[in-house]
Amino acid sequence: MALAEFSQTRREELIRKPELNRVERYVLTCYLNAREGERIQSRDIIARVKHYLNAPVSKKQVHRIRAMAYEIRRGRRLNP
Secondary structure, three states: OOOOOOOHHHHHHHHHOOOOOHHHHHHHHHHHOOOOOOOOOHHHHHHHHHHHHOOOOOHHHHHHHHHHHHHHHHOOOOOO
16 A cells, blocks of 8 residues: 555565665666667676775675666566
8 A cells, every 4th residue: 555656666666675884786677678689797796886986886785786786687586
């Protein structure tokens, strides 16, 4: 009932990534918005985060979020 006021897209977004901080949400969005077959390297993501958000992010965090994004794109994961 509490989520009824949100659109379907926003509800799915809240379900998929409830515990992610701002940097992790940015990394997840980068991977989810990638075109089919596009390869994004973790060092590129780390550089983007540093440039746009001026925040540190570890390679381990990027790999964890990347795995989450791949599962979401494959339709296997609804709740991280």
